[in-house]
Amino acid sequence: VQLVESGGGLVQPGGSLRxxxxxxxxDSDHYNIGWFRQAPGKEREGVSCISSSDNSTYYxxxxxxxxxxxxxxxxxxxxxxxxxxxxEDTAVYHCAADGRYVWCGLGYGQYNDWGQGTQVTVSS
Numbered sequence: 001v002q003l004v005e006s007g008g009g010l011v012q013p014g015g016s017l018r019x020x021x022x023x024x025x026x027d028s029d030h031y032n033i034g035w036f037r038q039a040p041g042k043e044r045e046g047v048s049c050i051s052s053s054d055n056s057t058y059y060x061x062x063x064x065x066x067x068x069x070x071x072x073x074x075x076x077x078x079x080x081x082x083x084x085x086x087x088e089d090t091a092v093y094h095c096a097a098d099g100r101y102v103w104c105g106l107g108y109g110q111y112n113d114w115g116q117g118t119q120v121t122v123s124s
Contacts, residue, residue: 001025001097001113008093008118011085019080019118021095028071028097032104033078034111035069037091046106047093048080053102060106085122092117
Protein backbone atom coordinates (compact mmCIF):
# COMPACT_ATOMS: atom_id res chain seq x y z
CA VAL A 1 0.00 0.00 0.00
CA GLN A 2 1.36 3.40 -0.96
CA LEU A 3 -0.13 6.67 0.20
CA VAL A 4 0.76 10.15 -1.00
CA GLU A 5 -0.63 13.28 0.64
CA SER A 6 -1.00 16.64 -1.04
CA GLY A 7 -2.84 19.90 -0.59
CA GLY A 8 -1.04 21.37 2.37
CA GLY A 9 0.17 24.95 2.51
CA LEU A 10 0.03 28.27 4.30
CA VAL A 11 -3.40 29.68 5.07
CA GLN A 12 -4.71 32.49 7.23
CA PRO A 13 -6.85 31.75 10.29
CA GLY A 14 -10.41 31.11 9.22
CA GLY A 15 -9.30 29.82 5.85
CA SER A 16 -9.74 26.41 4.22
CA LEU A 17 -7.61 23.68 2.73
CA ARG A 18 -8.42 20.31 1.21
CA UNK A 19 -5.91 17.58 1.75
CA UNK A 20 -5.79 14.57 -0.56
CA UNK A 21 -4.50 11.09 0.16
CA UNK A 22 -3.88 9.17 -3.06
CA UNK A 23 -3.79 5.43 -2.46
CA UNK A 24 -2.06 3.01 -4.82
CA UNK A 25 -1.40 -0.70 -4.83
CA UNK A 26 -4.78 -1.60 -3.38
CA ASP A 27 -8.43 -0.61 -3.64
CA SER A 28 -8.72 2.07 -0.99
CA ASP A 29 -12.38 1.30 -0.32
CA HIS A 30 -11.24 -1.97 1.29
CA TYR A 31 -9.17 -0.06 3.83
CA ASN A 32 -9.86 2.10 6.82
CA ILE A 33 -8.13 5.41 6.19
CA GLY A 34 -7.09 7.78 8.94
CA TRP A 35 -5.71 11.29 9.01
CA PHE A 36 -3.18 12.13 11.70
CA ARG A 37 -1.15 15.20 12.51
CA GLN A 38 1.97 16.02 14.42
CA ALA A 39 3.04 19.47 15.47
CA PRO A 40 6.63 20.26 16.55
CA GLY A 41 7.25 19.05 20.07
CA LYS A 42 3.91 17.32 20.29
CA GLU A 43 2.74 13.76 19.96
CA ARG A 44 1.04 12.47 16.83
CA GLU A 45 -2.73 12.64 17.17
CA GLY A 46 -5.62 11.21 15.24
CA VAL A 47 -7.72 13.80 13.44
CA SER A 48 -10.32 11.84 11.50
CA CYS A 49 -10.93 8.47 9.92
CA ILE A 50 -13.32 6.70 7.57
CA SER A 51 -14.22 3.04 7.83
CA SER A 52 -14.09 0.59 4.94
CA SER A 53 -17.15 -1.32 6.15
CA ASP A 54 -19.78 1.41 5.88
CA ASN A 55 -17.90 4.69 5.36
CA SER A 56 -18.68 5.76 8.91
CA THR A 57 -16.54 8.67 10.00
CA TYR A 58 -14.96 9.82 13.23
CA TYR A 59 -13.39 13.09 14.30
CA UNK A 60 -11.40 14.32 17.24
CA UNK A 61 -13.43 16.79 19.27
CA UNK A 62 -11.33 19.82 18.37
CA UNK A 63 -12.03 19.47 14.62
CA UNK A 64 -15.61 18.26 14.69
CA UNK A 65 -17.83 20.57 12.67
CA UNK A 66 -14.84 22.09 10.87
CA UNK A 67 -13.22 19.10 9.11
CA UNK A 68 -14.87 16.59 6.79
CA UNK A 69 -13.37 13.31 5.60
CA UNK A 70 -14.61 11.66 2.41
CA UNK A 71 -13.70 9.07 -0.20
CA UNK A 72 -13.69 9.05 -3.99
CA UNK A 73 -13.38 5.38 -4.83
CA UNK A 74 -13.13 6.05 -8.56
CA UNK A 75 -9.98 8.07 -7.88
CA UNK A 76 -8.77 5.83 -5.05
CA UNK A 77 -8.41 8.97 -2.98
CA UNK A 78 -9.47 10.10 0.47
CA UNK A 79 -9.93 13.78 1.23
CA UNK A 80 -9.84 15.90 4.35
CA UNK A 81 -11.69 19.18 3.88
CA UNK A 82 -10.55 21.61 6.56
CA UNK A 83 -12.55 24.77 7.16
CA UNK A 84 -12.32 27.53 9.76
CA UNK A 85 -8.68 26.70 10.30
CA UNK A 86 -6.98 27.82 13.50
CA UNK A 87 -3.32 28.33 14.33
CA GLU A 88 -3.47 25.25 16.55
CA ASP A 89 -4.23 23.16 13.44
CA THR A 90 -0.68 23.79 12.26
CA ALA A 91 1.09 20.45 11.85
CA VAL A 92 2.35 17.88 9.39
CA TYR A 93 -0.67 15.87 8.31
CA HIS A 94 -0.31 12.19 7.41
CA CYS A 95 -2.79 9.71 6.05
CA ALA A 96 -2.59 6.05 6.98
CA ALA A 97 -4.24 2.80 5.91
CA ASP A 98 -5.48 -0.18 7.89
CA GLY A 99 -6.76 -3.36 6.30
CA ARG A 100 -7.22 -5.49 9.40
CA TYR A 101 -10.04 -3.98 11.43
CA VAL A 102 -13.73 -3.60 10.65
CA TRP A 103 -13.91 -0.04 11.94
CA CYS A 104 -11.47 2.81 11.74
CA GLY A 105 -10.14 4.47 14.84
CA LEU A 106 -8.02 7.44 15.87
CA GLY A 107 -5.25 5.40 17.46
CA TYR A 108 -2.19 5.36 15.27
CA GLY A 109 -1.24 1.82 16.32
CA GLN A 110 -4.08 0.47 14.21
CA TYR A 111 -2.46 1.60 10.97
CA ASN A 112 0.34 -0.13 9.12
CA ASP A 113 0.94 2.03 6.09
CA TRP A 114 1.68 5.75 6.16
CA GLY A 115 2.24 8.58 3.74
CA GLN A 116 5.14 11.00 3.98
CA GLY A 117 2.98 13.90 5.16
CA THR A 118 2.05 17.38 4.02
CA GLN A 119 2.65 20.57 5.99
CA VAL A 120 -0.29 22.72 7.02
CA THR A 121 0.53 26.12 8.47
CA VAL A 122 -2.20 28.41 9.76
CA SER A 123 -0.85 31.87 10.38
CA SER A 124 -1.58 35.51 9.67
